[in-house]
Amino acid sequence: MPARRRVATAASVAFVGVAPLVLTALGAAPAAAHGSMGDPVSRVSQCYAEGPESPKSDACKAAVAAGGTQALYDWNGIRIGDAAGRHQELIPDGKLCSAGSDAFKGLDLARADWPATAVSSGSYTFKYRVTAPHKGTFKVYITKEGFDPAKSLAWDDLDLQNPVATVTDPAASGGFYTFSGTLPKRSGKQVLYAVWQRSDSPEAFYSCSDVTFGGASTGGDGGSTPAPSASAPSEEQIEDGADESTVEHNGHGDQDASTSAEPVAKTEANQPKAAGTTENLAETGGDSSTSYIAMGGAAALALGAAALFMSVRRRATDGTRR
Template sequence: MSLRRRIAAVAAGVLAAPLVTVVLPSAPAFAHGYISSPASRQAQCARNLVPCGDIKWEPQSVEGPKGLRSCNGGVARFAELNDNNKGWRVASTGRTVTFNWTFTARHATANYEYYVNGQRVGNFSGNNQQPPATVSHTVTLPSSGRQTVLAIWNISDTANAFYSCVDVNAG
């Protein structure tokens, strides 16, 4: 093959690569999501309301095995989400609170669970369907006063869930 043909072949490959990327189907997206309001701990990090590490850049990525009861979903690099003394902003709410999830990539959902002090206070089916870009649930908290709500988004076709903690002062 002559040098001219080699250069032409390389140039054709370089020009075709972006088209192939657009035309070929992509791999399925991984699920990612968090509670955006009232502002979860990771939402506060993303908004620079509280100084944080890596979670600031990816509030939607607190993913861990189903069944955990921690704000960081067992992810060591997000351990600061478990620190109750970090200065989290506390949302003033009534005893009935609407939690709004934001999804950056959606995945079929088994259910959403809400816990206060280890007690489940809300459970909403996802009907094994892909959720819309945002989802809201209204939960009645068991008591008044300051509390941390652990919200869990259980994915239906993986062994993982997404975790989000929200600090509230229920009046």
């Protein structure tokens, strides 16, 4: 085989071999963070606490009937990977609690009997249950006075101009981000909508928490039957259900719940390191930046191989013409 042809063949093989790697790298989404509001407990966490296979409240039973049990096992995965602050643009009215995801559609059911946390106006300490901490900003919004809990939640139902809590990079401790806010004067059943926008990735997380001001809320029939009181899942429940989850607890790099960015003992499952620890890639943003570095390296290799391939072909063609 002539030397020129051998070089051209080698360049072609290099290009063909590297190209799939580039496509794979470019198609890989940044790893996901995970969490949901723990106090006031979110709808999905409440239903998970009741038991995905046999929920107790009518609302959670209806949610499972509509969307299946997997959504509850994946309680910490209501997210949009490329949100980048475009929450209203990406999530349509009536689908705020699911973040527009069909997998969590049961959480969008319009009914007044969702289990609720009793609250009152004034200062409130929010606790966000996190299984993979990241830097970012939390904003918590509340529905406007006169909100009808028996109707689907829409963006216009929220007081977007006056979030009840806003905090950036709170410290994670004991499995929770804890931060303060102020609840305004309201009455009856309301909804708190939490948005966690990461700063080390465009990914954002969402959750709906049902609350009631001034005592027990009425049930779905509009009568005097109180809606059940909400309660968060225990650490034991979270650990027991981790094997059924399709999202990673403490891990990053893909959507395989059985893998993680660093070895984590079974007894440490769902116990994130405190914010600021350099060994936790999730907290420092190492998971997403590492992905981008890999993409850039693969792209550079592909471009180099393509350039070599085209150069050799041009020389071979010129030699033939001579």
